[in-house]
Amino acid sequence: MGKGSLRYPASAIAGGRFNNAVVRGAIVEAATNLADTAPVPLDGAIAALSGRAKVEPKASMQALGRLGGGVMNKTEGAYADHLMALQSMGSVLWFRFEGLKLRLADKTFYTPDFAVIVASGAMEFHEVKGHMTDDAAVKIKTAARQYPFVFKLVRKGKGGVWDIREV
Incomplete structure (x- = not known):
């Protein structure tokens, strides 16, 4: 028995019933579902992995489970370390x-x-990018035109060297 498993005395399961649930009926239904040979519909994620679903180009570049605001990705974290050194x-x-x-x-x-x-x-203002989308490029260029600050695009180059260019 695994951790967190519950043990019930035989008297608690009487006549195929456990509390109000009919155990026998649940077992029969599960066995019927297993015996069914009809294809089971795939959900979107499995369909995308199997190549059956169309994936938008932008979505394929983005990480699964996008990080929320205020949370650094690995590249941003590495650049924060670089800024701390500077x-x-x-x-x-x-x-x-x-x-x-x-x-x-x-x-x-x-x-x-x-x-x-x-x-x-x-x-x-430093923008750290692994890949620049059209939306991000337009926003940084628009901000550079509207505000009197220096805007820089930061990418991690080969060998771990930072490629920093003014926008």
Whole structure:
């Protein structure tokens, strides 16, 4: 018996009944379902894995179980470590993950991955991307046109070197 299993005395299961549930009927129904040879419909996730469902290109690039706001992915976490190293050397005075939200238009906002104050006192916004979607590209370019800050696109290059380009 496994951990958390319940043991009931034989007197508790009398005449095929356990409390109000008819055990025998449940067993017969389960056996009938197992004997049925009709195909069982696949749910969306299994269908996608088997190639039977059409998967949107954007969805195929995104991680399963998207992270909520304020939670770093692995690349963002590695870049935060990089910023901490720069902070200990004095090149970065302050930084914060998803610290500010910029309004681009009505009901349209852009939240940069990192707000950074560099040693000169200038505010920069760093966007860490593994893959740039059209929506993200438009938002960062629009924000760069509307706000008087430096916007940088950060990608992890070969050999773990950070490729940082101004937008």
